Every structure is written in structure tokens, then in C-alpha cells.
Amino acid sequence: YPPLPPHYLRPVLLKTTVGDIDIELWSKECPLACRNFIQLCLEGYYNGTIFHRVVKGFIVQGGDVNGDGTGGESVYGHPFKDEFHSRLRYVRRGLVGMANCGKNDNGSQFFFTLGATPELQNANTLFGKVTGDTIYNIRATSALLQYFPCRWPNGGGCLDFCPECLDWLHSPTTPLSYLGTPDYTQYAVPSD
Numbered sequence: 001y002p003p004l005p006p007h008y009l010r011p012v013l014l015k016t017t018v019g020d021i022d023i024e025l026w027s028k029e030c031p032l033a034c035r036n037f038i039q040l041c042l043e044g045y046y047n048g049t050i051f052h053r054v055v056k057g058f059i060v061q062g063g064d065v066n067g068d069g070t071g072g073e074s075v076y077g078h079p080f081k082d083e084f085h086s087r088l089r090y091v092r093r094g095l096v097g098m099a100n101c102g103k104n105d106n107g108s109q110f111f112f113t114l115g116a117t118p119e120l121q122n123a124n125t126l127f128g129k130v131t132g133d134t135i136y137n138i139r140a141t142s143a144l145l146q147y148f149p150c151r152w153p154n155g156g157g158c159l160d161f162c163p164e165c166l167d168w169l170h171s172p173t174t175p176l177s178y179l180g181t182p183d184y185t186q187y188a189v190p191s192d
Contacts, residue, residue: 011131012041016051019137021112023096025128029085032076033098033106033127039075040108051141058117060141061099063109072108079105088126090117094135096128112138 014021027034040046045065052069053061064072074080081104090097090113097120099109106125113120120126130138 012038012128014046016137016141018140020134021137022131022134023128024131025096026085026088026126029088030083030125030127032080033083033125036074036076036080036106036108037110037127043075045108053111054141055114057115059111059113060138061109061111063099065108069109074107079107082106083125083127084122085126090120090124090126092116094130094138095126096130098125098127100124112141114138 012023012025014023025034025037040063046063049062049065050067051060051062052064052067053059055061061069064070066072079100082098082100093113093115095113095117097111097113098106099111100106111124112130
């Protein structure tokens with residue numbers, strides 16, 4: 001693939017209902033994932049999508065146009081290969097990785113880490129990090145767990161949005177003042 005054009009090297013700003021999320025991309029180490037993410041942002045692919053999976057202390061996942069973790073396509077028209085770099089490690093919260101179903105199966109879904117996640121090392125492409133104070137908006141996303149109707153034995157909310165919670169989230173009768181608002185990604189654009 002040719003080198004990334006200059007506008008691909010800028011940070012990305014995700015506008016969400018829990019606030020802005022600034023993302024610095026590592027396009028030199030992960031050019032395929034970064035090109036895919038930026039192009040999908042520029043095409044408005046993520047507009048109106050939700051963070052469909054929240055696992056307390058682990059990840060917040062989004063990027064699926066179906067809103068349930070079953071969809072998403074890369075800009076390449078097919079899944080693209082994993083990109084691993086020896087200096088990029090899942091050692092803290094606020095890292096941005098590609099969600100996949102297995103080796104070399106990257107599409108449009110991505111996630112933010114909520115802590116160190118060494119089990120993802122060399123299994124999921126790590127291609128960026130959340131910068132500045134916007135890391136706290138990631139934590140606000142995970143705080144929504146307490147409001148979902150499904151309860152797991154650990155006392156938290158739904159660990160992976162089950163059909164019951166997805167129906168509740170998308171229901172017109174869900175009181176938005178109670179929930180705040182559903183955690184939608186309103187739009188994503190390269191920052192200036």
C-alpha cells in the first residue's frame with residue numbers, strides 16, 4: 001500500500017453523547033488499521049452508531065452499523081490483516097484497538113481499553129490512544145452499565161448488551177433523563 005497522505009496523520013475527534021474523545025493514531029506502525037479508521041470516519045460510516053459492548057474494567061466497543069456486534073466492513077471491502085508492533089502494548093486504559101473474530105479478521109469495529117488488557121496482545125491490532133482529558137469520557141461510557149435492566153451475578157450491569165438490554169436501550173419508552181442518553185457516536189472527523 002502507498003504511504004498515507006498527510007490528512008491521515010492528524011488526530012481524530014469522536015463526538016459522542018458522553019463528550020468528545022480525542023484519538024491519536026499510530027499510522028506508521030499500523031497503516032492498514034489507521035487508513036481504515038480514518039476513511040470510515042471521513043465517509044460518515046460511524047455516524048449514529050452506538051457503543052454496543054461495555055465490559056467493566058476491560059473494554060468499550062463500537063463501530064458496528066448494526067449496533068449489536070454482528071456487522072461492520074472495512075474500507076478494503078474485505079477483512080484486513082492484523083498489524084502488531086513490538087513497541088505497542090495493551091498496558092493501560094485509553095488504548096484503541098481493532099475488534100475481530102479471529103486472526104486477520106478486522107473490519108470496522110474498534111474498542112477502547114478500560115485498563116491493562118494483556119490478553120489482547122498479539123490478538124487485536126493496537127492502533128491508537130485516547131489523549132488528554134477526554135479519557136474521562138471513556139469512563140463515563142462504562143458508567144452507563146448500572147442503568148441497564150439486565151443484572152449479572154457480579155452486581156454490575158449487562159456485560160455484553162444482550163437482546164433485553166438492546167431492546168430497552170432503543171425503546172422509545174426508555175426515559176432519557178434516567179439513562180442520560182444512549183451512548184451514540186454522533187460523528188467522527190479528523191481534527192485540525
